[in-house]
Amino acid sequence: xxxxxxxxxxxxxxxxxxxxxxxxxxxxxxxxxxxxxxxxxxxxxxxxxxxxxxxxxxxxxxxxxxxxxxxxxxxxxxxxxxxxxxxxxxxxxxxxxxxxxxxxxxxxxxxxxxxxxxxxxxxxxxxxxxxxxxxxxxxxxxxxxxxxxxxxxxxxxxxxxxxxxxxxxxxxxxxxxxxxxxxxxxxxxxxxxxxxxxxxxxxxxxxxxxxxxxxxxxxxxxxxxxxxxxxxxxxxxxxxxxxxxxxxxxxxxxxxxxxxxxxxxxxxxxxxxxxxxxxxxxxxxxxxxxxxxxx
Amino acid sequence: xxxxxxxxxxxxxxxxxxxxxxxxxxxxxxxxxxxxxxxxxxxxxxxxxxxxxxxxxxxxxxxxxxxxxxxxxxxxxxxxxxxxxxxxxxxxxxxxxxxxxxxxxxxxxxxxxxxxxxxxxxxxxxxxxxxxxxxxxxxxxxxxxxxxxxxxxxxxxxxxxxxxxxxxxxxxxxxxxxxxxxxxxxxxxxxxxxxxxxxxxxxxxxxxxxxxxxxxxxxxxxxxxxxxxxxxxxxxxxxxxxxxxxxxxxxxxxxxxxxxxxxxxxxxxxxxxxxxxxxxxxxxxxxxxxxxxxxxxxxxxxxxxxx
Numbered sequence: 245x246x247x248x249x250x251x252x253x254x255x256x257x258x259x260x261x262x263x264x265x266x267x268x269x270x271x272x273x274x275x276x277x278x279x280x281x282x283x284x285x286x287x288x289x290x291x292x293x294x295x296x297x298x299x300x301x302x303x304x305x306x307x308x309x310x311x312x313x314x315x316x317x318x319x320x321x322x323x324x325x326x327x328x329x330x331x332x333x334x335x336x337x338x339x340x341x342x343x344x345x346x347x348x349x350x351x352x353x354x355x356x357x358x359x360x361x362x363x364x365x366x367x368x369x370x371x372x373x374x375x376x377x378x379x380x381x382x383x384x385x386x387x388x389x390x391x392x393x394x395x396x397x398x399x400x401x402x403x404x405x406x407x408x409x410x411x412x413x414x415x416x417x418x419x420x421x422x423x424x425x426x427x428x429x430x431x432x433x434x435x436x437x438x439x440x441x442x443x444x445x446x447x448x449x450x451x452x453x454x455x456x457x458x459x460x461x462x463x464x465x466x467x468x469x470x471x472x473x474x475x476x477x478x479x480x481x482x483x484x485x486x487x488x489x490x491x492x493x494x495x496x497x498x499x500x501x502x503x504x505x506x507x508x509x510x511x512x513x514x515x516x517x518x519x520x521x522x523x524x525x526x527x528x529x530x531x532x533x534x535x536x537x538x539x
Numbered sequence: 540x541x542x543x544x545x546x547x548x549x550x551x552x553x554x555x556x557x558x559x560x561x562x563x564x565x566x567x568x569x570x571x572x573x574x575x576x577x578x579x580x581x582x583x584x585x586x587x588x589x590x591x592x593x594x595x596x597x598x599x600x601x602x603x604x605x606x607x608x609x610x611x612x613x614x615x616x617x618x619x620x621x622x623x624x625x626x627x628x629x630x631x632x633x634x635x636x637x638x639x640x641x642x643x644x645x646x647x648x649x650x651x652x653x654x655x656x657x658x659x660x661x662x663x664x665x666x667x668x669x670x671x672x673x674x675x676x677x678x679x680x681x682x683x684x685x686x687x688x689x690x691x692x693x694x695x696x697x698x699x700x701x702x703x704x705x706x707x708x709x710x711x712x713x714x715x716x717x718x719x720x721x722x723x724x725x726x727x728x729x730x731x732x733x734x735x736x737x738x739x740x741x742x743x744x745x746x747x748x749x750x751x752x753x754x755x756x757x758x759x760x761x762x763x764x765x766x767x768x769x770x771x772x773x774x775x776x777x778x779x780x781x782x783x784x785x786x787x788x789x790x791x792x793x794x795x796x797x798x799x800x801x802x803x804x805x806x807x808x809x810x811x812x813x814x815x816x817x818x819x820x821x822x823x824x825x826x827x828x829x830x831x832x833x834x835x836x837x838x839x840x841x842x843x844x845x846x
Contacts (some may be wrong), residue, residue, distance in 0.1 A: 377550065377554075378553070378554055378557055382558060382561070382822065384780075384784070385780065385783055385784045385787060385821075386558075386818050386821055386822065389802060389806060389814060389817075389818060390561075390562060390565050390566065390818065391565075392806060393566065393806050393809065393811065393814055394565060394566065394569050466681065470681075470683045473683055473685075474683050474684070474685055474784070474788060477683075477685045477788070478685075478787065478788065478791060478803060479803075479807070480806075490683075490685070493685065493686065493689060497689060497792075500689065500692060500693060500697060501697050504693050504697075507689045507690075507693065508690070508693070511682070511686035511689065511690065514681075514682070514683060514686060515678070515681050515682050515686070516681075518680075518681040518682075519677065519678065519681040522677065522680060522681055523677070
């Protein structure tokens with residue numbers, strides 16, 4: 245018997261009852277998210293300056309630990325004398341607000357269509373699923389290009405085009421979940437008891453898919469922060485002087501040869517925010533969805 | 540199998556057609572700006588504007604315009620660029636090779652590196668290599684590609700001045716754009732191939748192969764790899780929209796003379812015919828790649844063929 249065969253036999257003989265190691269709580273991720281939310285809520289009072297305050301005497305000042313830095317502007321200033329730290333702190337709220345608005349728009353559309361499609365079935369289901377398939381062929385960047393060339397770039401435009409292009413994924417997952425919940429006896433009993441369709445969906449099916457939705461939402465926010473930052477970076481989204489992180493990096497790009505802090509700090513902010521949501525999203529998926537349906 | 544493919548094909552044609560329709564009506568119907576006002580200087584007379592409208596067929600009703608547009612589109616005529624006075628289609632097609640070189644190289648790098656690292660991580664689970672790769676892929680998925688591009692420019696272009704940071708030229712021009720474009724892909728392929736490989740290695744036929752005395756390397760490369768590939772191929776279809784987005788971002792940052800760069804310039808210059816052509820080409824590309832993935836999928840996983 246070769247060594248690998250011995251290992252294989254051993255593995256069958258001593259098959260552990262639960263070979264999935266217990267999932268550790270992602271303290272780092274929870275920490276990042278907590279800090280992020282604290283900044284979002286209390287940012288106004290934490291930030292040393294307003295995001296539009298121009299300190300014309302200290303333009304393009306480097307961060308505090310460099311030779312020309314000062315404690316006045318810990319992470320330095322941009323060529324208009326605006327404090328980078330304050331802009332990043334205010335930017336957290338902008339990023340989250342835009343990401344959440346997109347999520348609410350397409351989440352609502354996706355959930356409503358998914359529930360309708362999964363609950364009613366038949367022709368309605370088929371039509372909705374076909375529209376879903378068609379819509380999937382239209383990636384966000386295309387809708388972004390279309391909407392921006394029609395209505396011009398703004399945060400509203402971002403919310404509209406991500407909102408109208410993101411829903412098919414939700415519809416599919418919610419539909420699947422709804423169909424599996426609808427097979428339960430308590431749904432039939434509810435119908436026998438005379439509940440209306442709306443009531444069955446709202447108070448018997450919906451509570452059973454909240455777990456799934458929680459995972460989806462947490463896992464989406466990170467990606468949405470990246471997507472909105474990218475679009476703002478390209479100039480298709482939030483417009484100056486808003487302190488959006490992507491926009492800040494776009495503005496800092498032209499000064500990259502001598503003012504690296506304008507580019508690096510907003511980038512690091514994006515990294516930690518997204519990392520936090522991704523870590524917690526993975527963890528939530530592992531503990532709430534042990535069968536790993538949502539991959 | 541043939542019916543399945545035919546169905547997919549017809550659906551693809553339908554998708555392209557509806558995209559073209561949506562694009563047309565959004566750009567022409569909902570657009571508040573008058574294209575002739577953009578082409579002419581502000582002090583142009585109304586007569587001149589009317590002449591131009593007649594020339595571009597903008598004086599007819601929207602549905603007549605749509606009919607004409609479709610008829611011309613079938614003949615490969617997508618109108619003229621407002622900016623360059625050249626046919627929009629050829630303006631775009633001459634930029635395609637540059638974009639393809641960049642995207643194909645990046646896709647190749649991300650699949651190759653991602654798969655290799657993912658498989659090694661799965662085989663040597665919980666080793667130092669595996670843990671290190673996992674942390675790295677987590678970070679790789681949390682940084683947007685434009686941030687990576689800017690960091691690379693900062694370190695290799697500004698601080699050390701090793702690589703050129705803009706334009707297209709020799710091999711050295713490729714290094715920074717390709718790295719920044721493929722990092723996200725590498726990270727996601729590592730995660731994906733690792734988890735699917737772990738699933739496969741747990742299955743009974745792998746254990747059986749071990750018991751039969753098949754060499755370890757053979758088990759992993761032949762039995763494991765083929766089944767571990769299936770999710771990766773599915774994802775390949777989903778990667779294309781991401782690559783489109785990536786090429787827009789990366790080409791803009793590195794001034795790469797490709798389609799992604801052209802579309803950004805055209806949007807801000809309100810050069811609608813060019814934008815239209817690009818959007819239509821992207822949707823055709825996505826439909827084709829989905830079709831290809833469906834075919835590959837049916838080829839690798841026989842269960843699909845008989846559905």
